[in-house]
Amino acid sequence: MATTRCAPDRRLLATDPDRHHELGTHAAWYVVAGVVTTGLQAALFLLLRDELGSQIANLVAIALTTVGNTEFHRRVTFAGRRSNAGKRHLQDLLTFAFYAGYGSAVLAILDAVVDRPTSWEETGTLLLASLVGGFVRFAVLRWWVFAHQTEPAAAAHTG
Numbered sequence: 001m002a003t004t005r006c007a008p009d010r011r012l013l014a015t016d017p018d019r020h021h022e023l024g025t026h027a028a029w030y031v032v033a034g035v036v037t038t039g040l041q042a043a044l045f046l047l048l049r050d051e052l053g054s055q056i057a058n059l060v061a062i063a064l065t066t067v068g069n070t071e072f073h074r075r076v077t078f079a080g081r082r083s084n085a086g087k088r089h090l091q092d093l094l095t096f097a098f099y100a101g102y103g104s105a106v107l108a109i110l111d112a113v114v115d116r117p118t119s120w121e122e123t124g125t126l127l128l129a130s131l132v133g134g135f136v137r138f139a140v141l142r143w144w145v146f147a148h149q150t151e152p153a154a155a156a157h158t159g
Contacts, residue, residue: 029077030138037069038130042123049119054111058103058126066096095137102133 041061048057070092106129110117117125 026077027138030073030134033069033072033077034130034134037065037072038127038134041065041130042127045123045126046119049122054107054122055104058107059100062096062099062103066099067092070095091140094140098137099130099133102129 044061044064045054045057048060051057052060070088074088103126106125107122110122110125114121
């Protein structure tokens with residue numbers, strides 16, 4: 001049975017990429033990071049909302065948490081997999097754009113449905129929207145940004 005172990009290089013954790021439990025390990029670390037990041041995003045939103053307004057506070061909170069979240073996934077969640085820096089940066093940009101547009105739309109819909117929503121109603125709505133968006137992001141991270149790369153058979157036999 002493969003286990004998560006400390007890696008000597010700059011990655012915090014690495015896993016045996018050939019094991020079937022890798023999906024479960026990835027999902028568990030993704031959930032941990034998601035809970036922490038979403039909580040931080042919600043706290044930032046609540047702190048900034050009255051000063052900046054809902055839309056801008058949401059954008060700032062997303063911008064401040066997206067890069068750190070992706071870096072965590074690179075170093076911990078998908079530590080045993082290589083990724084292209086360009087893909088990671090593109091994923092950061094696309095994640096920000098997705099959550100910015102998605103969050104702004106959700107806030108606009110809430111504002112249209114609820115007369116003068118409270119900060120807690122807005123935060124709860126954003127948290128629910130983040131949960132739904134998180135499933136999509138996990139799939140993108142696992143199967144595109146940190147896709148399992150197999151070595152050609154010839155390269156595997158040299159050594």
